[in-house]
Amino acid sequence: GQQLNQSPQSMFIQEGEDVSMNCTSSSIFNTWLWYKQEPGEGPVLLIALYKAGELTSNGRLTAQFGITRKDSFLNISASIPSDVGIYFCAGQRNSNYQLIWGAGTKLIIKP
Amino acid sequence: DAGVIQSPRHEVTEMGQEVTLRCKPISGHDYLFWYRQTMMRGLELLIYFNNNVPIDDSGMPEDRFSAKMPNASFSTLKIQPSEPRDSAVYFCASRESSGANVLTFGAGSRLTVL
Numbered sequence: 001g002q003q004l005n006q007s008p009q010s011m012f013i014q015e016g017e018d019v020s021m022n023c024t025s026s027s028i029f030n031t032w033l034w035y036k037q038e039p040g041e042g043p044v045l046l047i048a049l050y051k052a053g054e055l056t057s058n059g060r061l062t063a064q065f066g067i068t069r070k071d072s073f074l075n076i077s078a079s080i081p082s083d084v085g086i087y088f089c090a091g092q093r094n095s096n097y098q099l100i101w102g103a104g105t106k107l108i109i110k111p
Numbered sequence: 112d113a114g115v116i117q118s119p120r121h122e123v124t125e126m127g128q129e130v131t132l133r134c135k136p137i138s139g140h141d142y143l144f145w146y147r148q149t150m151m152r153g154l155e156l157l158i159y160f161n162n163n164v165p166i167d168d169s170g171m172p173e174d175r176f177s178a179k180m181p182n183a184s185f186s187t188l189k190i191q192p193s194e195p196r197d198s199a200v201y202f203c204a205s206r207e208s209s210g211a212n213v214l215t216f217g218a219g220s221r222l223t224v225l
Contacts, residue, residue: 031212042115042202042216043154050211088154092212098167099212101154 006089006102014110019076021105023089031092032072033099034063038085046087047074076107084109115217117203123223129191132220134203135184144214145178145188146202154202160186193224 006023013019023032031050035043047058049065049072056063060077072091076083089102116135124130136143144159158168163180171178175194180186190197200221204214 033213040218042204042219043214044216045213048211048213095212098156098159099214103153 004089004091004100004102006105008105009103010106010108012108012110013079015079015081017079019079019083019107020073021087021089022071022073023091023102024071025091025100026070027091027093028069029072029091029100030069030094032063032065033090033092034061034072034074035088035090036085037088037104043088079107079109081109081111083107115203115205115215117201117217117220119220120218121221121223123225124193125225126194127192128224129189130193130197130222130224132188132201132203132222134186134188134217136186136203136205137215138184139207140205140215141183141208142206143180143186144204144206145186146204146216148200148202148219149198157188157201190222193222195224198222198224 004023004025033048034046036046037043047056047063052065052069053067054065063074084107086104086106088104090099092099118133142161145157147155157170158178159166160180176190178188200219202216202219204216206214
């Protein structure tokens with residue numbers, strides 16, 4: 001079946017550093033979503049992407065819909081302690097299919 | 112809106128007991144989803160409803176699991192009998208009928224089966 005490869009699996013960085021993570025798939029997607037999950041909570045939507053090449057920002061977060069439609073990237077600039085959590089990508093082929101989820105990238109920030 | 116509301120937040124039970132998890136979706140959302148999250152398997156879609164009708168239950172692990180949505184504002188996920196391997200966090204999520212498959216998740220129900 002379809003799978004999303006999300007990397008890295010975890011990141012252990014210094015406060016103030018920039019962060020990059022990505023998701024790749026062997027299938028073409030029409031929608032890419034990025035969610036963040038904090039301990040004891042459900043995933044919360046950060047950014048939604050609907051067009052190949054689309055670049056969308058949400059504060060210090062920027063996500064891109066890859067040109068090939070098989071990948072997506074999330075960048076966090078100047079990380080702060082509250083950025084800790086697990087970041088998930090999710091892709092959808094079209095409205096007739098449900099979301100396919102990545103395994104998550106766990107972000108840990110050293111103060 | 113209060114968002115997607117799940118209860119209980121935590122449940123500890125013994126093997127063989129019946130477990131019922133509850134969900135109230137966001138008002139006006141026509142789709143409701145039940146997910147299970149574990150370290151080993153990540154987020155797994157168990158079942159989803161559209162306008163209170165189950166559309167796809169292929170993710171339900173086995174007959175011990177059942178889900179209902181008697182009306183637009185309430186859904187249950189039941190496990191009977193529960194087993195230790197059912198221990199996980201169960202999330203309910205909902206979304207509108209528009210084309211974008213953007214889900215809003217509840218805070219989850221953490222189930223521990225001893």
